[in-house]
Amino acid sequence: MERRVIFSGWLFPALLLVPQLAVTLVFFFWPAAQAVLQSVRREDAFGLSTVFVGWENFAALFADPDYVGSFAVTGLFSLAVALLALAPGLLFAVMADRVVRGAAVYKTVLLLPYAIAPAIAGVLWMFLFNPSIGVVAAGLRWLGVDWNYLLDGRQAMLLVILAAAWKQISYNFLFFLAGLQSIPPSLLEASAIDGASPRRRFWTIVFPLLAPTSFFLLVVNIVYAFFDTFGVIHNVTQGGPAKATEILVYKVWYDGIVGLDLGGSAAQSVVLMAIVIGLTAIQFRFIERRVHYA
Amino acid sequence: MVTARGRAWVPHAVLTAGLVLVLFPVYIAFVGSTLTARDILDAPMSLVPGPRLIENFARALDVGTVKTSGQPVAAMLLNSLVMALVIAAGKIAISLPSAYAVVFFRFPLRRLCFWMIFVTLMLPVEVRIIPTYKIASDLSLIDTYGGLTLPLVASATATLLFRQFFLTIPDELVEAAKIDGAGPFRFLIDTVIPLSRTNIAALFVILFIYGWNQYLWPLLVTNSPGMTTIVIGLKQMIGSGDTQTEWHIVMATALLAILPPVAVVLLMQRWFVKGLVEAEK
Numbered sequence: 001m002e003r004r005v006i007f008s009g010w011l012f013p014a015l016l017l018v019p020q021l022a023v024t025l026v027f028f029f030w031p032a033a034q035a036v037l038q039s040v041r042r043e044d045a046f047g048l049s050t051v052f053v054g055w056e057n058f059a060a061l062f063a064d065p066d067y068v069g070s071f072a073v074t075g076l077f078s079l080a081v082a083l084l085a086l087a088p089g090l091l092f093a094v095m096a097d098r099v100v101r102g103a104a105v106y107k108t109v110l111l112l113p114y115a116i117a118p119a120i121a122g123v124l125w126m127f128l129f130n131p132s133i134g135v136v137a138a139g140l141r142w143l144g145v146d147w148n149y150l151l152d153g154r155q156a157m158l159l160v161i162l163a164a165a166w167k168q169i170s171y172n173f174l175f176f177l178a179g180l181q182s183i184p185p186s187l188l189e190a191s192a193i194d195g196a197s198p199r200r201r202f203w204t205i206v207f208p209l210l211a212p213t214s215f216f217l218l219v220v221n222i223v224y225a226f227f228d229t230f231g232v233i234h235n236v237t238q239g240g241p242a243k244a245t246e247i248l249v250y251k252v253w254y255d256g257i258v259g260l261d262l263g264g265s266a267a268q269s270v271v272l273m274a275i276v277i278g279l280t281a282i283q284f285r286f287i288e289r290r291v292h293y294a
Numbered sequence: 295m296v297t298a299r300g301r302a303w304v305p306h307a308v309l310t311a312g313l314v315l316v317l318f319p320v321y322i323a324f325v326g327s328t329l330t331a332r333d334i335l336d337a338p339m340s341l342v343p344g345p346r347l348i349e350n351f352a353r354a355l356d357v358g359t360v361k362t363s364g365q366p367v368a369a370m371l372l373n374s375l376v377m378a379l380v381i382a383a384g385k386i387a388i389s390l391p392s393a394y395a396v397v398f399f400r401f402p403l404r405r406l407c408f409w410m411i412f413v414t415l416m417l418p419v420e421v422r423i424i425p426t427y428k429i430a431s432d433l434s435l436i437d438t439y440g441g442l443t444l445p446l447v448a449s450a451t452a453t454l455l456f457r458q459f460f461l462t463i464p465d466e467l468v469e470a471a472k473i474d475g476a477g478p479f480r481f482l483i484d485t486v487i488p489l490s491r492t493n494i495a496a497l498f499v500i501l502f503i504y505g506w507n508q509y510l511w512p513l514l515v516t517n518s519p520g521m522t523t524i525v526i527g528l529k530q531m532i533g534s535g536d537t538q539t540e541w542h543i544v545m546a547t548a549l550l551a552i553l554p555p556v557a558v559v560l561l562m563q564r565w566f567v568k569g570l571v572e573a574e575k
Binding site for chain 1: 302304309335397402407410411460478507508513525548552558559
């Protein structure tokens, strides 16, 4: 889409663009190019010389069982976070769309976790589930569950998934609610007159009409789980125990900043870049289509 | 609108469960912040608030904890506030003009410029972590507010949102401005910015929260205790070490870290909801 009526000249618009482009070039394009460059080179231990090694860093990466393991961990983590954040978001939105009394209170409270940083959500959940002091951990022990996420990898995974998903429910709730409210009431009334039960109305009319929103949210949630949950992992498990919760973003930080493996970390960055580009492309292709049909 | 008669209590029951799910972790943190360290360590702790709310918050604000080398949380709050405000204002200040340039002019390389801004969506800090750190250190931005904020102020989202809005400004307004002899600068100041007020407010809320909740970048770019933001400071208070974690102070700090962004969301809820749903379209 383009405007028909415009102003002439190029100097003024160029000046307007300078700040944004300068920041973009210095802090986005330059480092991204550096990451790509580093990923095909190897630096000696003193940083004195570098040699071109081609795919070697990538080959080493995918030959490393820790990295492949981290891929599996990330896949499980992000799918679980996406589903556990989407399903309650949808449920609460459908219910909030039905109530009249108290609707404002429900909406306001359900929005709150959006404002809470993932890192802080991690701390709150850790406080509940800490094996020695957590109140939920005490309850679990009372029920006979041997709860210690510091030692048990599956419990650790469960805890970071819960903390990460909890924070994201608000976002999904908001979008599902907006989606529900854009469904024309006449459609639902017509089917109600035809005798469709509320359950049937939901599955045959509401749910299909929410499909675009759901798909969009699925991508957003996966991106969130991939990239924005570093704070949860860093606070709650530090990737442990025994790398059970070491997601890709945690590993790229750990190997690069703590382990100082520049080539390997850069190769990991490039892999992550490919993943974001893929996810963003899916998201925008789909949005184009939706705009097209709307 | 069709209303489901009969089982009207079902939505209320489900939503109440939702409220409990949202509020329970925050409530337990609140209870923790009103107890003594001893009360919490003698697990399980009480589920009703104790009497030490004010002492714990005052201690957090003034002294912090031993683990954060006595860095007061008040100073961390200030750092977070500066970071969030500069990021939010900075993103708006650089993306509104660039969207204006892309929408209201035709000039060589216009598409390339737009594309360059758009592509930053695909380059979050996480994928360019070490080189970005290196540039920040080459520009001696480590442990400065500039370092905390500058690398985060480029925003494709804000530019896209403003672009979308600018495309809906009627041609007649532009024609009228031209007939009145207003140039592009006057039109920007007198017409476009006032028309964008709602969008600016909505975007400000979203960007403030985005800035306040940053984690990985502040972790990299700040080392000195004086530059610690509250979200990072909270982590340092817990860290695994030989000294006991002072959970009562940690919980008071967690609540202090949550309060400002929650207040912003509550106070500007209408704009925020509208802005969030539109920004992502």
